[in-house]
Amino acid sequence: MTKQRQLILDIIRSSTDHMTAEEIFFEAKQIQSSIAVGTVYRNLGLMAEAEEIKRLSMPNAPDRFDKTTRPHEHIICEHCGKLSDLPAFNLKDYIEKQTGVEILGYDLNLRYVCDDCKKIEA
Amino acid sequence: MTKQRQLILDIIRSSTDHMTAEEIFFEAKQIQSSIAVGTVYRNLGLMAEAEEIKRLSMPNAPDRFDKTTRPHEHIICEHCGKLSDLPAFNLKDYIEKQTGVEILGYDLNLRYVCDDCKKIEA
DNA sequence: CTAAATGCAAACTATTTGCAACGAT
DNA sequence: ATCGTTGCAAATAGTTTGCATTTAG
Numbered sequence: 608m609t610k611q612r613q614l615i616l617d618i619i620r621s622s623t624d625h626m627t628a629e630e631i632f633f634e635a636k637q638i639q640s641s642i643a644v645g646t647v648y649r650n651l652g653l654m655a656e657a658e659e660i661k662r663l664s665m666p667n668a669p670d671r672f673d674k675t676t677r678p679h680e681h682i683i684c685e686h687c688g689k690l691s692d693l694p695a696f697n698l699k700d701y702i703e704k705q706t707g708v709e710i711l712g713y714d715l716n717l718r719y720v721c722d723d724c725k726k727i728e729a
Numbered sequence: 730m731t732k733q734r735q736l737i738l739d740i741i742r743s744s745t746d747h748m749t750a751e752e753i754f755f756e757a758k759q760i761q762s763s764i765a766v767g768t769v770y771r772n773l774g775l776m777a778e779a780e781e782i783k784r785l786s787m788p789n790a791p792d793r794f795d796k797t798t799r800p801h802e803h804i805i806c807e808h809c810g811k812l813s814d815l816p817a818f819n820l821k822d823y824i825e826k827q828t829g830v831e832i833l834g835y836d837l838n839l840r841y842v843c844d845d846c847k848k849i850e851a
Numbered sequence: 852c853t854a855a856a857t858g859c860a861a862a863c864t865a866t867t868t869g870c871a872a873c874g875a876t
Numbered sequence: 877a878t879c880g881t882t883g884c885a886a887a888t889a890g891t892t893t894g895c896a897t898t899t900a901g
Contacts, residue, residue, distance in 0.1 A: 852901100853900105853901095854899105854900095854901095855898105855899085855900080855901100856897105856898085856899075856900085857896105857897080857898065857899080858895105858896095858897085858898090859894105859895095859896095859897105860893100860894095860895100861892105861893085861894085862891105862892080862893070862894095863890100863891080863892070863893085864889100864890090864891085864892095865888100865889090865890090865891105866887105866888080866889085866890105867886105867887080867888070867889095868885100868886085868887070868888085869884105869885095869886085869887095870883105870884090870885100871882105871883095871884095872881105872882085872883085872884105873880105873881080873882070873883095874879100874880090874881080874882085875878100875879095875880090875881095876877105876878090876879095876880105
């Protein structure tokens with residue numbers, strides 16, 4: 608656990624958002640200006656692998672990193688792009704029951720229009 | 730409808746697989762060697778937009794293109810990487826019931842171990 | 852005829868990697 | 877001393893774009 612890795616982890620843990628590697632890199636630079644982008648990517652990969660954080664892959668967008676590793680879902684507003692958490696709702700069981708296939712895991716991104724954008728639309 | 734666009738569409742429609750842009754490009758080259766990679770990407774984007782085909786975004790992998798636009802799911806073997814179709818099972822309704830949120834759409838990738846790989850493992 | 856699409860090449864975004872120097876044990 | 881990690885820079889993968897030329901309607 609180097610100070611760079613600790614710094615990256617602290618940034619993710621203290622963020623309310625799901626940050627991209629680039630965002631994490633810029634925040635890290637504020638604190639340790641010598642930090643390299645490669646170091647950020649390397650540590651994000653390692654920590655995701657070790658399941659200390661979770662990597663979120665979004666279609667046609669940079670990966671984001673989630674401090675919460677316990678199960679929950681993600682939903683993205685098609686208007687403003689805001690990404691929010693949704694409590695887990697046992698999707699794995701439902702899918703296994705419906706398909707009869709043993710699911711090891713899944714990646715899910717839900718799309719909607721958030722309340723703020725709905726107001727603007729109306 | 731140019732001959733390039735028709736060619737790309739024919740390749741997708743006649744494939745059993747979910748091809749990447751690169752794979753489509755190479756197949757197209759066999760038939761029209763002058764075709765440019767930019768043309769392939771441009772047409773794939775336009776046809777996905779027009780919902781003549783469907784773009785599949787997989788984590789850490791190039792996009793794939795699906796001739797089938799009617800609802801169904803995708804499942805990937807963690808061992809051999811084989812991507813298969815799964816019949817639709819009303820996931821949107823289930824999610825809307827569970828979350829109380831109106832879902833416009835979703836991207837889902839399921840992970841499992843396919844039968845062939847299970848045999849090899851055992 | 853003319854607007855749209857092509858081919859080509861260069862640009863771009865996100866990410867990975869090789870390597871010499873550095874740092875923790 | 878040693879082995880993993882860093883910083884740096886160059887490389888890579890996938891995709892997009894500007895522009896002069898060609899083509900479809």
